[in-house]
Amino acid sequence: MNQKQQAHGISYGTLLSVLTTLLALTAITVYASQIDMGALNIWVALLIASTKASLVLMFFMHLRYESGLLKYTFTITVFTLAIIIGLTFWDVAFR
Amino acid sequence: MTDVKSFFETPAPPKYSGILSWLITTDHKRIGILYLFSILGWFALAIIIGLLIRLELMFIGETIFSPEQYNALFTLHGVIMIFLFIIPAIPAIFGNFILPIQVGADDVFFPKINLLSWYLYMLGGLLAIISLFGDGPPDTGWTFYVPFSVSTNTNVSLTIAAAFILGFSSMLTAINFITTIHRLKASQMKWMRIPLFTWSLYATGWVQLLATPIIAITLLLVMFERWFNIGLFDPDRGGDPILYQHLFWMYSHPAVYIMILPGMGIISEIIPTFARKSIFGYKAIVFSSLMIAVAGSLVWAHHMYTSGMSDTAVFVFSLLTFIVAIPSAIKVFSWISTLYKGSIQMSPPLFYALCFIYLFSVGGLTGLVLGAAGPDIHVHDTAFVVAHFHFTMFGGTGFAFFAGLHYWWPKLFGRMYNFKTAYLSGVLITVGFMFHYVPMFIIGLQGMPRRYHDYLPQFEQGNYLAGYGAVIMVIGMFMMLINLLIGIKKGAVTDSNPWGGVTLEWQVPSPPPLHNFVSEPKIMDYPYDFSRFFKKNK
Amino acid sequence: MQSSSDHEGSKLGMWLFLYTEIMLFGGLFVLYAVYYHKFTDDFIAGGQQLDTFFGTLNTVILLISSFAVAAAITAIQNNSKKIAIILLGSSLLCGFLFLINKYIEWSHKFEVGIYPNSEKLLESDPGLNIFFGLYYVITGLHGVHIIIGMALLVWSLVRVKSNHITDQNYVLLENAGLYWHLVDLIWIFIFPLFYLIL
Known part of the structure; x- marks a missing residue:
């Protein structure tokens, strides 16, 4: 049990790089929304949002472990x- | 075994006594008993309201109530029966009491949250009572359909708040059960050794978990509409009232499986016990419980064939509806096959269980009439629908609940009830039931609409007969309840296993001690193995 | 029989609760999907009236606060109580900032006459009324969840201070963190669906 809990410990470095990626994706989605792709826009936005959500789930919420x-x-x-x-x-x- | 103190004598937490030892208890058995009496109280009230509705309908014209009072009565009957009786009854009473014992645990995983959900249940009930006063009782029917529920001046907001809180209570119970089964089952209790009642509660738990939040948000939206007039369901402002029905039935159709699955679980325990025979198709029953949970969540729109939904959707949902019939039929066939060549011992629980199989089958088959889009157009919103869902909800869940009461009563209180009265009341309920609802099928097919205060002369005969049925049925039910209550005080003391059951709850004393197990439970490779019982008898 | 102080079990219970939260907002997203399908043009017109700057700012704030909570758990695991307290404090600060921004945004909308049942919305296209109706319901409900999440974080902070949450027993902090991340997760979808459909 104890060992398993130790394995959950994610280093600050990993968390920081996840945060950086999330911020970068936020910038990308704002940028993408300015381009007119017609009906595709909402799907691109949802795709990026799902990527961000997966990152939060995997690392911040430890789902990966x-x-x-x-x-x-x-x-x-x-x-x-x-x-x-x-x-x-x-x-x-x-x- | 007799020198072990029962949970009635050992309060938990131990420092309190008297009424406090009940009100702040975290013992799953005491909470189960608290639920038992509060739920039975509501049940009795709703039975009387139902009887009054029937009496009103016995004769053409105004008999005992004005149309407004009548609207309030059928709303109350529906709200109480559904949110305060059928949904919580089996999981909250027997689930709380029996489930932890069946998996070999001391208690549920979150005992304090368990108590909290009882308080939420009581709060919801209290709000439902308060909503009767002030602006007047709600008159929308338990479905709270827009636009009427948004525009009527009665106390709908309070009733909705009550339903919201009751939903929260049932969600917390589900979280508790799923966590308990995953984390607290005894180490030898492998998944394919779990008794079928617990399995059915596990499947129910998932439906409660994933469906209840949708009714919560739907009811919140109705409240927001009443307070802020947003217009999300108002066609004048771009809203779509049919979407309300979608959201409502996304919960409320799965909810009928929340109601029936635990009942099926009880029947799956009772049939093998009294047939002295291993249940036929254990894995098939487990699988069909899960199948019902999945498929039952995908058929909600079959309540909406006539509401203006697209024809494509009518087709798709009609098709999906037929799929749900398959797992339910698997269960019925398995129960019948279990009885075949069994060594059947008649007893009140088995009697109610057999009535269940018959009545539920009728309910299920008439459900197919309604699920098929063509005939449904004809019988939609008629007494046929009312008869159908009473056959499934009352003939099904209600009878399973009665069977469960008679099956586990000696375990709950350590005393037996009078068998003769139990049989007699069972016969009265069933006969009254048939007289009550069969005429409703017929007048429904002839076109008698549901929820009507008055009707045309050609429906008088059927309604008149149904009134007599209702009276017989209600007499039977009160006789049954009183018989059980007398049993607590005066019944013969029973030992730990009066029926010869093999699941774990029959290995502990009746009533069980505080920590359930006196010695380490013996878990068998297969939960319905009666060979041990036969050896002992030789 | 396992004891009920079982870390994994408590976490399972929390996750089950999060599933109910997902379905709760899910009901609203059903409405969003249908109405987007029905009033695509009006939704785009509505999205243009929302301030992308505030939306982006709030997204960044929530992401940073989520990071801070996740890092606080790492800090507790490493037994560095001080860092954990600083991180939790800063995520609470982020929560406050989010609510202040939301307040500014909402009150600005009220000033220009866009609120449920306002005359301006009643006169405009029905699709626009639905867009802002959903906007108020969804962001409002999300705001309530932010407040609940902050309450949970305050409670965890107090328990960390009083040494009840340690590297041996931090399930309360972890569960509060899970709730906070879920609130963030929902915002991640609200943001493009309302602020970025241009």
């Missing part, structure tokens, strides 16, 4: 949400 249980259940939750949004579109997209 957690057991399979948390990884799977988290994925299931996000998938459930995605499926629910998707199924709703069977209605709204065809009305």
Whole structure:
């Protein structure tokens, strides 16, 4: 148990580089929003947001170092949400 | 075993006594008992309200209530039965009491949060009562559909707040159960050794966890609409009222599986115990519980075929709805197969369980009529729907709850009830039930709308008959409850295993001691192995 | 039978709670997705009325505070209480800054007559009303979560000071941190969906 907890310890250096990446991605997404790509804009923005979210999850929230249980259940939750949004579109997209 | 003090005599935490030892207890068994009595209280109230609705409908025209009072009554009946009885009943009472014992644990993982969720339950109930006064009781039906729920002048905000808090309570219970099963199950308790009741609560827990937040936000939005007039569901301001229905049923359809899954779990415990036979298809039942949890979450829009949704969606959701019937049928077939060539011993729990199988099957099959988009257009919002969901919710979950009460009552209190009265009340409830709801199927097919205060002459006969059924049924239910309560005081003292059950709760004394297990529990390779029982009898 | 002071179990419970939070905001994102589909042009017009500068600033503030909380956990693991306290304090400061920015933003919108049920919104396109309606509901609910998260951080800070949170037992800090990161995570999606659809 104790050893496992030690393994969670992420060095300040790693955390700092994650923060730098997150800030860089923020700059990129703001820049990308200024370019007119039509319908693609929102998808680019969502893609960058998902990348940022994954970084926060993996490193700040330690998900990378957690057991399979948390990884799977988290994925299931996000998938459930995605499926629910998707199924709703069977209605709204065809009305 | 008899010299062990039961949890009734050893309060936890130990320094308090009397009423305080109950109000601040963290013992999962005491919390289960607290839930038992608070839930039964609400149940009795909602039964009486339901009876009053039926009496009003027995005759054409105004019988005992004005139309406004009638609207308030069916709203209250729905809100209380759903949020204060069916959803919490089995998980909060038997889940709390039995689940930790079945997995070989001392208590749930978060005992204090467990107590908190009981207080939230009581707070929600209190708010529901307060909402009856002031501007008048809510009259929207338990579905709180917009635009009426936003524009009516009754106390809808308070009722919604009550439902919100009750949702929070049920979410906390789910977190507690899932964590308990993952972290506190005894080391030899492998996943495929977990009893089916616990498995069903595990599947239920996930549905509660992922679906309840959506009703929470939906209800919050209705409150925001009432306070700030944002217009998110108002077509004049760009909103879409059908989206409210989507959000509402995204929770409320999975919620019917929150209601029925634990009931199926109870039946899966009772059938093998009284057939003295290992359950047929243990893995298939586990799998079907999980399947129901998954598939049941994806079919919500079948409540909305006539609400103006796109035809494509009607098709897709109708198809998905039929898929949910498969895992439910797997369970029914498994129970029947367990009984086949079993050494059946009749007892009140088994009697209620058999009634469950019959009534639930009727409920499930009529559900297919409603799930098919074509016939649903004809029977949507008629008494047929009301009869259907009472067959599943009451004939299903309600009867499973009664079966569970009779099955675990001696474990909860260490005393047995009167068998004859239990059988008699069971017969009364079932006969009354059939007289009550079968006519509703027929008048529903003929076009009697639900939630109507008055009706055309051709529906009088059916409504009149249903009224008699309701009276018989209610007499039966009160007889059953009183019989159980008398059993606590005067029943014969039972030993730890009156039924010859094999799951872990039958290895501990009745009622169990504070820390549940007197000696290390013996966990078998397979949870429904009755060979030990047969050897002992020879 | 394991004891209930089990670190992994407490964390599992917290994660389960976070899933409910994700689904709570998820319900609102369902609404967003549908209404974006229906009123794409109005949403773009609405996005242009929001101040990208404030949005970006708040994103940076939350990212830094998230980093500070994560680093505080590392500090506790390394037994450096002082650093942990400084880091937690600075993430709380970031939380305050976020709320102040939000206040400035909202009050500016109120001044120009954009708020739920305002005459200006009622007269404009229905899509715009929906956009700002969702804006107020989602950022408002997010703001409430910021306040709850800050309360949890204050509690952890007190427990660190009183030596209740140590390198042996820091699950409270970790769970408070998880909650704080989730609030950040939701903002990461709110930011492009409202401020960056131009």
